[in-house]
Amino acid sequence: MNDMTPTREQREAALEGMGCKRKRVEDVRFTQGKGQYVDDLKLPGMVFGDFVRSPYPHAKITKIDATEALKIPGVIAVLTAEDLKGVNLAWMPTLAGDVQMVLADGKVLYQNQEVAFVVAEDRYIADDAIQLVEVEYEELPVLVDPFKSMDPDAPVLRPDLEGKTEGAHGPRKHHNHIFNWEVGDEDETAKAFAEADVTINEMISYHRTHPSPLETCQCVASMDKVKGELTVWGTFQAPHVIRTVASLLSTIPEHKIHVIAPDIGGGFGNKVGAYPGYICSIVASIVTGVPVKWVEDRMENLSTTSFARDYHMTTEIAAKSDGTVTGLKVHVLADHGGFDACADPSKWPAGFFNIVTGSYDFPAAHLSVDGVYTNKAPGGVAYRCSFRVTEAAYCIERAMDILAQKLDMDPADLRMKNFVKADQFPYQSALGWEYDSGDYHTAMQKAMDTIGYRELRAEQKAKQEAFKRGETREIMGIGVSFFTEIVGAGPSKNCDILGVAMFDSAEIRVHPTGSVISRMGTKSQGQGHETTWAQIIATEIGIPAADIMVEEGNTDTAPYGLGTYGSRSTPVAGAAIALAARKIRNKAQMIAAHMLEVSEYDLEWDIDGFQVKGNPEARKSMKEIAWAAYHAPPPNMEPGLEAVSYYDPPNMTYPFGAYFCVMDIDVDTGVASTRRFYALDDCGTRINPMIIEGQVHGGLTEAFAIAMGQEIRYDEMGNVLGASFMDFFIPTAVETPHWETDHTVTPSPHHPIGAKGVGESPNVGGVPAFSNAVNDAFQFLGSTHIQMPHDSWRVWQAAKDLGAHG
Amino acid sequence: MQMNDSQRIEAPRQKVWEALNDPDVLKASIPGCEELIKHSDTEMEAKVKLKVGPVKATFGGKVTLNDLDPPNGYTIEGEGSGGVAGFARGGAKVRLEEDGPDATILHYDVDAKVGGKLAQLGARLIDSTAKRLAGEFFTAFAEQVAPTTPEETAAEDGAEAPEQKKGWLGGLFGGKKADPTAEEPAA
Numbered sequence: 003m004n005d006m007t008p009t010r011e012q013r014e015a016a017l018e019g020m021g022c023k024r025k026r027v028e029d030v031r032f033t034q035g036k037g038q039y040v041d042d043l044k045l046p047g048m049v050f051g052d053f054v055r056s057p058y059p060h061a062k063i064t065k066i067d068a069t070e071a072l073k074i075p076g077v078i079a080v081l082t083a084e085d086l087k088g089v090n091l092a093w094m095p096t097l098a099g100d101v102q103m104v105l106a107d108g109k110v111l112y113q114n115q116e117v118a119f120v121v122a123e124d125r126y127i128a129d130d131a132i133q134l135v136e137v138e139y140e141e142l143p144v145l146v147d148p149f150k151s152m153d154p155d156a157p158v159l160r161p162d163l164e165g166k167t168e169g170a171h172g173p174r175k176h177h178n179h180i181f182n183w184e185v186g187d188e189d190e191t192a193k194a195f196a197e198a199d200v201t202i203n204e205m206i207s208y209h210r211t212h213p214s215p216l217e218t219c220q221c222v223a224s225m226d227k228v229k230g231e232l233t234v235w236g237t238f239q240a241p242h243v244i245r246t247v248a249s250l251l252s253t254i255p256e257h258k259i260h261v262i263a264p265d266i267g268g269g270f271g272n273k274v275g276a277y278p279g280y281i282c283s284i285v286a287s288i289v290t291g292v293p294v295k296w297v298e299d300r301m302e303n304l305s306t307t308s309f310a311r312d313y314h315m316t317t318e319i320a321a322k323s324d325g326t327v328t329g330l331k332v333h334v335l336a337d338h339g340g341f342d343a344c345a346d347p348s349k350w351p352a353g354f355f356n357i358v359t360g361s362y363d364f365p366a367a368h369l370s371v372d373g374v375y376t377n378k379a380p381g382g383v384a385y386r387c388s389f390r391v392t393e394a395a396y397c398i399e400r401a402m403d404i405l406a407q408k409l410d411m412d413p414a415d416l417r418m419k420n421f422v423k424a425d426q427f428p429y430q431s432a433l434g435w436e437y438d439s440g441d442y443h444t445a446m447q448k449a450m451d452t453i454g455y456r457e458l459r460a461e462q463k464a465k466q467e468a469f470k471r472g473e474t475r476e477i478m479g480i481g482v483s484f485f486t487e488i489v490g491a492g493p494s495k496n497c498d499i500l501g502v503a504m505f506d507s508a509e510i511r512v513h514p515t516g517s518v519i520s521r522m523g524t525k526s527q528g529q530g531h532e533t534t535w536a537q538i539i540a541t542e543i544g545i546p547a548a549d550i551m552v553e554e555g556n557t558d559t560a561p562y563g564l565g566t567y568g569s570r571s572t573p574v575a576g577a578a579i580a581l582a583a584r585k586i587r588n589k590a591q592m593i594a595a596h597m598l599e600v601s602e603y604d605l606e607w608d609i610d611g612f613q614v615k616g617n618p619e620a621r622k623s624m625k626e627i628a629w630a631a632y633h634a635p636p637p638n639m640e641p642g643l644e645a646v647s648y649y650d651p652p653n654m655t656y657p658f659g660a661y662f663c664v665m666d667i668d669v670d671t672g673v674a675s676t677r678r679f680y681a682l683d684d685c686g687t688r689i690n691p692m693i694i695e696g697q698v699h700g701g702l703t704e705a706f707a708i709a710m711g712q713e714i715r716y717d718e719m720g721n722v723l724g725a726s727f728m729d730f731f732i733p734t735a736v737e738t739p740h741w742e743t744d745h746t747v748t749p750s751p752h753h754p755i756g757a758k759g760v761g762e763s764p765n766v767g768g769v770p771a772f773s774n775a776v777n778d779a780f781q782f783l784g785s786t787h788i789q790m791p792h793d794s795w796r797v798w799q800a801a802k803d804l805g806a807h808g
Numbered sequence: 809m810q811m812n813d814s815q816r817i818e819a820p821r822q823k824v825w826e827a828l829n830d831p832d833v834l835k836a837s838i839p840g841c842e843e844l845i846k847h848s849d850t851e852m853e854a855k856v857k858l859k860v861g862p863v864k865a866t867f868g869g870k871v872t873l874n875d876l877d878p879p880n881g882y883t884i885e886g887e888g889s890g891g892v893a894g895f896a897r898g899g900a901k902v903r904l905e906e907d908g909p910d911a912t913i914l915h916y917d918v919d920a921k922v923g924g925k926l927a928q929l930g931a932r933l934i935d936s937t938a939k940r941l942a943g944e945f946f947t948a949f950a951e952q953v954a955p956t957t958p959e960e961t962a963a964e965d966g967a968e969a970p971e972q973k974k975g976w977l978g979g980l981f982g983g984k985k986a987d988p989t990a991e992e993p994a995a
Contacts, residue, residue: 057894057924113924133892301928721927728929 013609018548019541020755023692026533028265028526037265040220040235041297048222048293049078051286052128053279053302054118054135056110059146059377059720060157061139063106066118071131076123078290080135081282083107089288091281094251097274097499098351099170100180100342101162102380104278109142111159111340112379113722114305119282121294144377144720145178148314148337151374152176159340159375170342171351180342180373185356185433191320191368194329198320202404207789208393208769210312210337210378210714213385214730215527217267218298219307223283227291231258236280238263238555239273239525240565243499245557247276252284263555269527270704271383274345274567277307305725308345309378309714310385312337313355313393317401325411327420330367330432332358332397336382338373344382345567346389347497347504353389354488354654356433360398361442361486361658362420367432377720386704386765388489388568395485399770400777400787403482407781412459413482413774414450418443421484428751435488437656438750440684445746446484449660449682452744455480458664466782475670477806479779481663483771489759490573490655499564505650506575507561508582510539512643514632516625518543518550520582523563524575525555528700529761530693531571535579537689538755542583543590544610544624561646569759572689573655573750580754582647589631589643594622596636655750655758659683661767665775669806672798674710674776676739681767686749686758698743698764705768707733709776711793731793780804809898809934811918815946816911818954821904824912825879827953828902837949839941842866850876856888860922860930860937865893880904881915894924918942 008016018024031037068080083105086092093101106117118135122128143157150156158164158177167174171181195201221236232254238244241263249256266273279296286294298307313334320329336352338344346353352371359367384390402420406413421442422429429437450456462478469477494503507523520539524531536550554560563575587607594612595602598620605612613621622630631643664678681698688694711731715723724730749756769790776792777785783804788796801807817824827833831852835844843855852871858864869888876882885899898920905913922934930937 054892057889057892057926059923113928136891301925305928717927717931719921719923719927721923721931723928723931725928728932 010609017540017544017546017610019537020687020689022537022690024533024537024547024690026530026693027536028530028532039217039265039267040222040237043222043235043264043295045222045224045293048295049121049123049290050125050128051119051121051279051283051294051296052125052132053116054120054132054137055114055302056106056117056137056139057113058110058139058141059113060111060142060144060159062109062142063117063137064140065136065138067136068118070136071120071134074127074131074134076127077120077131078123079121079286080131081105081119081121081286082117086285089285091251091285094276094281096341096343096380097348098342098344098346099348102341102343104281110139112377113720114302114379114725115340116278116282116306119286121286121290146376146378146716146718146720148312148335148374148376151178151376159377178375180338180375181351183351183371184369186368187366187432188368190366191329191331194366195318195320195331198328199323200321200405200408201318202401202408203316203318204401204404204787206315206317206397206400206787208311208313208315208396209790210309211385211708211712212304212309212714212730213270213272213383214304214732215268215270215272218300218303219273219277219279220295220297221280221283222293222295223280223287224293225284225287225291229258230254231260232284232287233260233262234280234284235262235264237266237269237273238565239266239269239527239567241525241555241557242523242560242562243502243565244276244280246502247500248284251281261557263525266525266527269567270386271310271345271567272303272308273527274383274565275308275343275381300727301725304714304730305722306379308343308381308383309339310381310383311393312382313390315393315397317397319401319405321405321409323409325409325416325419327362327364327405328366330359330364330398332369334369334371336371336373337376337378338382339376339378339380341380342373343380345384347491347499348501349496349498350389353384353391355390355394357391357435357486357488358394358398359431359433360395360402361417361422361440361484362398362402363422363426364432369433378716379722384568386701387762388487388491391487391489392766392769395487395766396770396773399483399485400773403774403777404786407786413778414446414455417482417484418446421446436653437486438653438752439748440486440656440658441746441748442484442658445658445682445684446660448744448746449662449680453662453664453678453680455662475668477667477669477779479665479667479775479777481665481771481773481775481778483661483767483774484658485661485763485767485770486656486658487569487763487766488654488656489569489762490651491568491570492654493652494650502564503650504564504570504574505648506563506570506578507646507648508575508578509561509646510579510582510586510644512543512545512586512628512631514629516545516549516628518545519553520550520579521553521560522575522579523561524566524571526566529566529571529697530690534689534693538576538579539583542580543587561648569657569762572757572759573753574649574651576689576757577651577754578647578649581649582645585645585647586643589645590624590627592639593627593630593636597622597627597630652752655686655753657683657685657758657760657763659763659767661771663771663775665779667776667779667797669801672794672796672801674792674794674797676706678742679739679771680742680744681764682744682746683760683763684746684748685760685763686747686753687756688745688747689757694760695743697761699741701762701764702741702768703733703738705765706738706772707731708765709769709772709790709792711791713791809918809920809922809938811938811942812916813942814913814915815950816907816913817950818911820910821879821906821912823953824904824914827949828882829873833949833952837945837952839944839948850874854886854888858890860926861933863893863926863930865890865926867896890924890926892925894922894926896920896922896926
């Protein structure tokens with residue numbers, strides 16, 4: 003060894019492994035406009051498909067006449083449900099066990115529903131042709147209010163289900179009823195309420211919104227009739243599942259279907275499902291024999307492909323007079339729109355909403371969810387959250403504030419009093435989950451100390467007095483939110499999608515020169531997998547992250563996986579990656595032992611290679627070992643150095659966090675300004691702190707949008723309002739508050755590297771922080787609960803209703 | 809969308825009533841009206857070109873007159889479809905009140921609903937558009953039943969390069985005076 007020999011620290015730093023603030027490698031192409039998205043794809047002979055959509059939210063279709071449209075030069079075909087019936091594709095199964103029309107079959111159930119698919123030589127011709135497809139509608143009574151769905155005289159939305167008393171999740175009790183889902187002990191909970199000193203009861207609504215990725219849903223389908231092979235490029239968060247579904251529906255063998263998800267411009271749950279656009283493009287390519295491209299426009303995206311939330315949660319808490327909670331009772335009315343296309347694991351009609359006990363030690367709880375049909379778009383996707391976890395977190399965090407108000411207790415103190423304690427983990431919740439790890443008191447205390455919680459409360463008190471004296475027109479709110487998420491779906495014992503267990507996978511190949519290609523069953527849509535996956539591998543096998551290429555999204559090359567959503571990538575695929583890497587390291591150890599002529603038990607791992615115990619100068623680096631694996635492997639050992647791992651997680655992971663929002667509200671204008679927003683996240687082991695920070699910033703910005711204005715609203719006629727960026731709130735740098743981020747680290751005990759997942763925490767925890775801040779501000783004027791979203795007009799209205807305008 | 813207002817028209821009530829039942833007058837008064845066919849005393853069919861914000865479409869539909877109470881008023885109801893652009897339906901209660909022998913006050917109470925893309929994109933513009941259209945209708949209608957004095961017309965016609973809106977209005981009543989049955993392109 004000479005002076006040039008790198009130190010251990012230098013060798014470690016060279017890996018850019020776990021814990022390193024490694025710059026995102028994908029940004030090199032994204033910041034130069036060199037990303038390759040679906041719409042960048044141009045194939046010879048490619049044609050374009052576009053939809054004729056219904057202006058009516060509920061109507062019979064008596065006639066579709068495409069004669070005039072077909073006369074336009076360049077129009078190739080106009081597909082209707084009748085055409086799709088020929089290939090048995092007029093309807094498709096949904097992930098939630100329902101069926102959904104691909105093209106309107108005799109009726110439409112929501113505005114902008116797909117009625118016919120026009121295929122033309124270019125998009126402009128298709129658009130012209132759409133105007134000329136003559137559709138005759140016969141209007142039907144419109145059902146917009148989910149609370150009226152199960153009225154005895156409510157219109158029948160789904161005649162196809164007539165007489166069907168058994169749904170995918172048990173009995174249906176009304177023609178517009180989809181399912182009832184019950185969890186928990188009803189009797190125990192009733193007992194807790196009977197014995198309670200204090201109870202609260204509030205209907206807490208989480209309005210309908212939309213993931214709204216900037217890149218809309220799109221695909222190119224290309225059928226090679228000679229080979230009998232179908233290739234589909236698309237915006238797919240779960241490409242392997244899409245291939246399986248495409249095979250089952252089209253009866254094309256799975257190995258003859260190639261699904262490729264190129265770069266994706268944001269998903270947030272919007273790109274999990276299968277949509278009519280994909281099916282119609284595939285059918286159109288099969289019919290025409292040329293590639294067919296379909297690209298949603300903004301209105302189509304916002305108004306048809308997968309809304310989120312729309313949960314109406316009647317929430318009751320029973321407590322002792324000292325604030326100890328004793329029981330939780332929640333009934334949810336879930337508005338699913340015209341079809342139940344909710345993207346949840348098959349056995350979970352309301353996702354993991356039974357995480358609604360949150361971070362608190364409820365001895366008894368009962369939950370009942372009723373899903374209903376309305377004349378709205380189908381969906382119910384997990385918009386940057388694990389399945390229905392955002393709704394649950396909002397429900398319990400709002401309810402805890404309401405309880406604190408009733409008890410005249412500080413909301414942070416009430417939470418501290420009821421937290422599951424660090425020594426209670428693994429913790430069995432009353433609604434059936436086993437929380438893996440947590441240290442809530444430490445996180446909350448750190449957050450309160452950092453933000454100066456007590457001082458803020460004192461300031462608020464003074465401001466309230468000043469307001470009452472007429473010295474100011476500004477009021478102040480402090481939003482407290484302490485959330486526990488449940489992510490990483492999931493264990494095969496209770497999680498599957500259409501029967502496929504929700505494992506994930508990784509394949510790692512070390513090349514002879516010591517560089518690596520690795521492929522996973524997940525698919526990044528902006529999460530930075532190419533950066534972070536390489537960091538896990540770098541730490542595990544001692545090869546610099548810069549020498550590791552990560553590839554996802556091509557079903558021909560990547561191992562089968564269930565995709566990226568519900569913060570499952572790190573908990574599931576991240577574990578598969580670590581385990582595949584460890585297989586490689588184990589084999590490398592045997593090769594190194596052979597090279598050093600010692601027993602493999604005499605070796606120890608040291609950052610980027612193996613060394614002989616007690617003799618660190620006798621060592622082989624991974625680079626040397628890789629070469630040996632291909633050049634001179636030990637006798638009786640297979641050459642090569644690669645591994646595959648399929649990981650079935652033993653449990654979910656439970657990230658948590660403490661968020662505080664300080665808000666100043668002008669009661670006369672309704673303008674709410676966020677003065678400070680502090681987010682402490684505990685996502686277990688931190689792989690790349692910079693990526694975590696970026697994820698938290700993005701998720702908080704979405705939470706801010708949702709809480710403060712973003713909404714898909716319907717008027718009483720069933721018109722979808724909010725289907726363009728004129729009305730749908732997307733915050734820009736102008737509106738977005740400054741974010742302060744912080745963390746604690748409580749590793750997951752069952753995950754190979756202790757990581758829990760973080761991408762969705764800020765959305766889950768952020769929404770209640772904002773909403774609680776607005777509600778907290780108005781509390782001293784006598785308000786108990788103000789529904790979201792808190793846009794300026796509604797805040798002004800709330801101030802007016804409370805008499806704040808004099 | 810709801811709208812209540814009244815408009816004073818310099819014409820006797822009987823004349824206003826007749827004009828309100830005259831398809832030619834209505835056609836010339838309804839902004840964007842391309843076709844108005846009278847099938848009976850109470851049924852008409854219309855084709856109207858309408859632009860609300862970014863949505864532009866030709867609406868075809870039926871118009872019926874109910875509660876006829878000459879010369880005091882009627883209820884007008886209509887329903888029209890603009891294809892993929894959406895649809896509209898609604899009605900107006902119209903009441904005529906004498907304001908001396910030579911003038912009439914026309915009270916109207918409109919209740920209309922729009923659907924489809926028109927509502928999705930144009931919702932925020934519907935009220936202002938409706939007010940503008942009502943204004944245009946009454947200006948044109950008043951000119952039909954109570955033409956402006958020739959001096960005013962001459963002054964306007966004589967003006968060099970009149971601004972576009974005045975030019976359109978001028979052209980409208982100018983044409984009507986020369987030949988009440990002549991068809992004028994509605995903008």
